[in-house]
Amino acid sequence: MKSLILQTTVKILFPFLVIASVLSLFRGHNEPGGGFIGGLVAASAFILLTFAFGVKETEKRVYIKPMLFTIIGLTCAFMALVLPVMFGFNFFEAIWADFKLPIIGRPGTPLLFDTGVYLVVTGTVCKIIFVIGD
Numbered sequence: 001m002k003s004l005i006l007q008t009t010v011k012i013l014f015p016f017l018v019i020a021s022v023l024s025l026f027r028g029h030n031e032p033g034g035g036f037i038g039g040l041v042a043a044s045a046f047i048l049l050t051f052a053f054g055v056k057e058t059e060k061r062v063y064i065k066p067m068l069f070t071i072i073g074l075t076c077a078f079m080a081l082v083l084p085v086m087f088g089f090n091f092f093e094a095i096w097a098d099f100k101l102p103i104i105g106r107p108g109t110p111l112l113f114d115t116g117v118y119l120v121v122t123g124t125v126c127k128i129i130f131v132i133g134d
Contacts, residue, residue: 003052010052017045025118026104026111035114039121046126055133066126073119080113 021042028034050058059065084093096108104111 007052010048014045014049017041017048021045021118021122023103025114028114035117036121038114039118040125042118042122043125043129046122047129050129050133055130059130062126066123066130069119069123069126071123073116073121073123075116076119077113077116080109080116083109083112 021038021040023038024033024041025035025038028037046058046062049061053061081092084095085091087095089095094108094110096106098106100106
């Protein structure tokens with residue numbers, strides 16, 4: 001679907017949806033939200049981009065292949081599970097840093113796990129949409 005109105009609207013909305021997805025990821029670190037919801041919002045931004053410009057143009061704009069998102073996400077989630085064992089804690093036990101970052105708060109392994117879920121959901125949904133769109 002090549003519509004100038006849709007393409008212009010998506011160009012305006014896309015950055016806001018991506019920012020909202022990242023904020024949802026960080027907010028969900030301690031409150032409702034998190035990696036799954038943030039990943040769905042990010043995937044919806046890429047779906048809108050696909051509707052407006054087509055699969056080939058979206059793949060050019062994304063730069064990274066969706067399966068790479070998924071692989072990096074699975075690696076992050078796996079590291080969140082294994083990292084506590086490497087520091088002498090129980091498997092899947094949360095490790096928190098002693099400092100706070102703005103917006104994020106105290107970083108820890110739950111944020112790493114949420115980031116992994118975010119990337120897996122975004123990559124998987126984008127791959128499904130790209131395959132259906134081709």
